[in-house]
Amino acid sequence: MEKKKVYISGAIEHHDLKERKEIFRAAEVDLVLAGYEVINPFNNGVPQTAHWREHMRVDIGLLLGCDCIYMLRGWELSKGCKLELDVASSCGIEVMFQHDGLCIET
Secondary structure (H helix, E strand, O other): OOOEEEEEEOOOOOOHHHHHHHHHHHHHHHHOOOOOEEHHHHHOOOOOOOOOHHHHHHHHHHOOOOEEEOOOOHHHHHEEEEEEHHHHHHOOOEEOOOOOOOOOOO
16 A cells, blocks of 8 residues: 655744754654655755745645645644645645644644
């Protein structure tokens, strides 16, 4: 049986980049252990110094190839996350929210 592919969405802009990478990586590990194939936008192939729009164009393309989107705590504070959630919802992609620990809820 093929694993569900999940895209991690979380606030990045205006945060400590090292901290955010660690949070995304921890979520990636948890999701892999839960049996998902994970798409981490920090591994999107776009240089970190590229403009936000360039990242979003690539990230939305990655998201569209997924079965689910996993919204990290604090996503509500990010315009990019709101856009990703809107795209996922509009395209019928399952939405999951992070709570304490992995605690996935749809």
